[in-house]
Amino acid sequence: MTIGSLINTVTSSSLTESVGSLLLAGKGRTIMGLFADVTIEEKHKDELNITDHPTEAGASISDHAYMEPPELTIKVGWSESAGKLNGYVGNSFLGGTMSLIIVYEALQLLQKSKVPLIVMSGKRLYTNMLIKSLGCTTDKTTENVLMIDITFKKVIRVMTSETTVLVENQKTPEATAGVQDGGTVQKKEVPTSMLGKLTGSAQVGGVWG
Numbered sequence: 001m002t003i004g005s006l007i008n009t010v011t012s013s014s015l016t017e018s019v020g021s022l023l024l025a026g027k028g029r030t031i032m033g034l035f036a037d038v039t040i041e042e043k044h045k046d047e048l049n050i051t052d053h054p055t056e057a058g059a060s061i062s063d064h065a066y067m068e069p070p071e072l073t074i075k076v077g078w079s080e081s082a083g084k085l086n087g088y089v090g091n092s093f094l095g096g097t098m099s100l101i102i103v104y105e106a107l108q109l110l111q112k113s114k115v116p117l118i119v120m121s122g123k124r125l126y127t128n129m130l131i132k133s134l135g136c137t138t139d140k141t142t143e144n145v146l147m148i149d150i151t152f153k154k155v156i157r158v159m160t161s162e163t164t165v166l167v168e169n170q171k172t173p174e175a176t177a178g179v180q181d182g183g184t185v186q187k188k189e190v191p192t193s194m195l196g197k198l199t200g201s202a203q204v205g206g207v208w209g
Helices: 003-009 014-024 100-113 194-199
Strands: 038-045 048-050 065-067 071-079 117-120 125-136 145-154
Touching (some): 100 125
Antiparallel strands (some): 048 065, 117 125
């Protein structure tokens, strides 16, 4: 299975990712078909968020827990002697002989485009991943190579929809109905009550001042 066909058929679900992790384990690490020359480190983070609510006395109580989107942090590198990338990228702008600058710009482009990515690590397949951060350090040991720290975070997408409800089916249409164009409205003087005339503090149908 090539990365191209995988991108076209994969759907984001825990089952898909689990099966993909088993089938593609050991087949190579890739970021949407972009292969690094070396992977120094991988960190997988799955966190369960347990809610806390303070009480008047004693310890906080918890009544809910949910999984945070998983994160993957990798430290990868490329060298000038990398030559050509794997043929998975075909004739795209990533193909052919590449310089370190082009690789770096390609990663920045993937981050700025905000396109959900498929990332295959050494132990796990991830879908719907965005590049949360890119870190590049150049010193005397990395002058002629490209060492990048990349943090990916999974995005959970939902579809929204709109429903039109007829005014006559609404319980309180004056509060929930849409805004209607009433045209030009003329100002109307509001009469005051006798008490209001004497004290200046009340109006008919109004509120006390």
